[in-house]
Amino acid sequence: MLEVKDLKTYFYTTKGVVKAVDGVSFKLNKGEVLGIAGESGCGKSTTAYSLIRLVPPPGKIVGGELVFEGRNILKLSEEDFRKQIRWKKISMVFQGAMNALNPVYTVGDQIAEVLMLHRHMTKEEAMKEVYKLLEMVGIDPKRAKSYPHELSGGMKQRVVIAMALALRPPLVIADEPTTALDVVVQAQIMNLLKRLQREHQMSIILITHDLSLIAEMAEKVAIMYAGKIVEYGTAEQIFLNPQHPYTRGLLASIPRLTGDIHKLEFIPGVPPDLSNPPPGCRFAPRCKFKFEPCDKEEPPVIEVEPGHYVSCWLHAKK
């Protein structure tokens, strides 16, 4: 359904070009959940914004193709993209959604606006649909008359999800949908997303720094580091048989609730400055397996088992 080919999004700042997304490729099938994980500054959110062409200036999509339902949506004019794709086909649950709502409109009006603009409904028709949407995300339809400040964080998040689903898009991008929420509310929101995904056969791209949340939902997982995907595979492949040193380090640094308590690992150093990335593999300066070609040449993408891709010299050797 969606194929991203060699996507490049750069930020042209006064201090130089920041290559936030630098050659990202992946495929997403209908009804599939893809998790994109990575730490702050790895380009995961920029990837998300690129997909709905909302990269904030001075950012620009400078290369690659986004093939959605058979056509390259990067080629569409802004007007056509807004009318045909954004929200109708690809919608987004924004990060920090609690602040994404307009404080001076009731939540019902805000959801209705989407329907009136895109579906050309009258206010009454739209409100009827709003009640249905609110019920779907587990909110009492009477709450449509509430203002955002009258709702709790979890409820606001549900409203934002309802808004993203208003036009029943086949693809929803969820960018850190549960940050700033408490664990219980987070689990409720994850349950809701899982349920809606199954009921509506949606595709979801779940973007988060929390690998545990990815494990909760995603069938396919992409691990990003410094603007590139370093490992890609099914959830089982990534979580049970991680191959890239970065993925391994990340998984070993997560404290677990069950099992033996062994020393938590960490990855020394800091991610590179993306306006001046190191030559060769971008992870090389922090990698404990670094050897000859790593800091000279960029590693190739190797398929280590069917559907499991790793970008690392360790595997190129074999």
Place this chain on the structure above:
Amino acid sequence: MPNIYVPKPDNDTVLYVKDLRTWFPVRRSFIDVIRRRPPLYVHAVDGVSFDIKEGETFGLAGESGCGKTTTGKTILRLVDPVGGIIAYRPRERLLKEWEEIGYHPKFIDQYKSVDISKIPSKYLKPLRKEMQMIFQDPYGSLNPRFTVYKILEEPLVIHGIGETKEERYDLIVRVLEQVKLTPPEEFLNRYPHMLSGGQRQRVGIARALLLQPRFIVADEPTSMLDVSIRAEILELMMELKERYKLTYVFITHDLALARYICDRIAIMYLGRIVEMGNTRRVLENPLHPYTKALISAIPEPDPRYRKILRELPIKGEVPSPINIPPGCRFRPRCVTYDKTTEIQRYCETEEPPLIEVEKDHYVSCWLYGTPEEVRELTKK
């Protein structure tokens, strides 16, 4: 017959807190005042008791708004409590300094503990050297207009440590080495924005360490950092704890993390401790319905969870800490309450105390003892 938790100090106790209450007044409108409506309070901490031993890492855990940070701030007297006791056993150094400025503390038990909630604020300064805090936000807790050197020199100047500039410089260089910001000379003249999150948090730790404290409240010190560097900061904190015999109160919302670093843990809900004890015992065998719900909600990096919806034995949302529900404050959200009709009358009317269910494992829930039993015990 179960026991009821009351903090009992012994030789190793550094600090204990008894029935601590910190309330914040709610701003009243002009109309509220002229109509003489009663003042309202946010009951941030509402009857908390625990004790901490020397060299221990004591965890305070719970969701946002449960009062864990306020508890931490109150025991440092950064916020004043409205009631209860904060008993701290001062070191010789502190007693001497109090002596010098003419303060003669009253000891409240045979271990020479001082109730620091009663110390007049002008005598608090020497206490700051004993008790320090590491803040959650390494971006917000360092002055952006100060260099690392100036950030670290400030506490030395305030407390009059290091007579000359050279002495202070040496102290600062040494503390930077301790937190592994090496070579220190390279960091002295940097501003916070020139540091990564992890480096900033190291400066925060260095600042807390500089006055050679014994007791540190760490308020979610790693929650704003990336996962891959969290363990590095935690390892540093644990290393420093061993080397300088520190005692930590570790405030966190991450129970899995608490399992790795806290010796004992207290789970808080709406201003009270609902469960307390040995960390592994509490997390591996949670007894309070709230703790059970919390644990069931924590995601784990295991792809098997993808196929199931999580069962969350909890309903509704956290009520406002202004109007605390009567009886057990967790009752409106408790699924066990709905199912266990025989104890409902207790839950509705009386607040449960911390009942000892197994050794060093206390639970505040009427499932584990009746009010009659409790009254019997408190009489004794």
